[in-house]
Amino acid sequence: MKKKKILVLTGGGDCPGLNAVIRGIYKAAMTNGGYEVHGCIEAFNGLLKDPVEIVKLTKKMVGGIHVKGGTILKTTNKGNPLEFPILKKDGSYEYKDITKSLIKKIKKLGFEAVINIGGDGSQKISQALYEKGLNIIGVPKTIDNDLSATDLTFGFSTAVQIATEAFDKLVTTAESHNRVMIMEVMGRDAGWIALHTAIAGGSEICLIPEIPFDIDVVAKKINKRYTKGKGFVNIVIAEGAKINDKIVGKHAEGDANIKLGGVGNALRQALEQGGCKADIRVTVLGHTQRGGTPVAFDRILATAFGVKAFELVKDKKYGKMVSYTNNDITETTLVEAIKSYNYVNEDHYLIKTAKALNISFGESP
Ligand code: F6P
Numbered sequence: 361m362k363k364k365k366i367l368v369l370t371g372g373g374d375c376p377g378l379n380a381v382i383r384g385i386y387k388a389a390m391t392n393g394g395y396e397v398h399g400c401i402e403a404f405n406g407l408l409k410d411p412v413e414i415v416k417l418t419k420k421m422v423g424g425i426h427v428k429g430g431t432i433l434k435t436t437n438k439g440n441p442l443e444f445p446i447l448k449k450d451g452s453y454e455y456k457d458i459t460k461s462l463i464k465k466i467k468k469l470g471f472e473a474v475i476n477i478g479g480d481g482s483q484k485i486s487q488a489l490y491e492k493g494l495n496i497i498g499v500p501k502t503i504d505n506d507l508s509a510t511d512l513t514f515g516f517s518t519a520v521q522i523a524t525e526a527f528d529k530l531v532t533t534a535e536s537h538n539r540v541m542i543m544e545v546m547g548r549d550a551g552w553i554a555l556h557t558a559i560a561g562g563s564e565i566c567l568i569p570e571i572p573f574d575i576d577v578v579a580k581k582i583n584k585r586y587t588k589g590k591g592f593v594n595i596v597i598a599e600g601a602k603i604n605d606k607i608v609g610k611h612a613e614g615d616a617n618i619k620l621g622g623v624g625n626a627l628r629q630a631l632e633q634g635g636c637k638a639d640i641r642v643t644v645l646g647h648t649q650r651g652g653t654p655v656a657f658d659r660i661l662a663t664a665f666g667v668k669a670f671e672l673v674k675d676k677k678y679g680k681m682v683s684y685t686n687n688d689i690t691e692t693t694l695v696e697a698i699k700s701y702n703y704v705n706e707d708h709y710l711i712k713t714a715k716a717l718n719i720s721f722g723e724s725p
Pocket of ligand 1: 373437502503504546547548599619620650
């Protein structure tokens with residue numbers, strides 16, 4: 361009997377656990393029988409190449425990859441088929457919706473269904489393709505944990521672990537030199553990585569995008585630590601936290617998205633300009649938070665997501681995204697999945713926990 365073909369791809373920023381999802385899909389499909397699993401290289405871009413860059417996954421290719429960071433299928437956050445950039449003669453770009461021709465190609469190549477592993481942007485693409493007639497399933501991915509339709513995303517726990525280990529190292533050097541250490545972590549719109557790290561590591565100050573902070577309050581907290589004889593301070597700041605109501609980052613050419621980064625240094629400058637006398641050092645963790653091997657929890661969650669995604673394909677339940685809710689692997693519609701974000705809410709138990717530990721969010725009194 362002719363085997364059914366599934367196309368898998370990874371889109372957006374990479375994230376520890378992507379390979380575990382791919383392996384989960386492959387293994388579940390092979391255990392079930394009757395399926396072939398193919399991988400599209402570099403999100404949807406592999407389909408746009410001539411010849412197409414699509415590989416048939418084999419046992420050898422996926423063996424043991426759940427332990428590896430990154431993605432064997434490569435990824436990109438450029439090449440959104442809803443607004444595909446086409447270079448014009450004058451060097452500027454025009455953006456075209458190429459979804460119709462993309463779907464035509466996928467069907468012509470004989471794929472029964474597509475599994476799109478990606479974050480919010482990728483799932484918006486999944487929904488658009490589904491509305492236009494593609495059999496598609498979404499698997500949520502983001503180290504920021506900012507998707508509301510799932511309690512957790514794989515990659516997040518690994519990022520928190522990496523950030524916490526770095527934080528622990530900064531504490532001993534801060535203490536030895538009586539310094540203020542500012543550690544900048546990822547978190548474009550949501551401060552989950554910063555908040556978790558602040559509690560796991562035991563920071564004095566935690567600054568996140570959701571809670572506007574007052575530089576004078578931060579300075580006061582630092583000074584108090586010095587006058588009370590502690591003499592060192594560890595701060596965690598999310599890259600999306602605003603300094604004087606402004607996001608810190610820059611636009612890359614031909615890219616609508618601002619590339620965040622630099623808020624840690626901006627905070628140092630603001631403190632120094634405000635008269636803070638302490639010796640301040642800044643560490644930017646950057647993409648180390650996305651690299652390397654996923655922690656056990658992320659491997660497990662990612663694998664379970666992969667298996668569930670295959671089951672949804674098998675049951676022809678398209679237009680869905682797999683999710684982790686109430687300690688169970690569930691499903692939600694893509695429409696629901698892209699409706700809202702998961703921001704840190706001031707009533708969240710971890711904000712209350714942090715405040716009880718005297719961690720300051722720098723809010724004005
Ligand atoms: O969304 C995940 C994330 O890691 C953000 O925390 C960060 O702002 C962004 O991706 C960085 O993207 P890039 O890899 O394009 O620099």
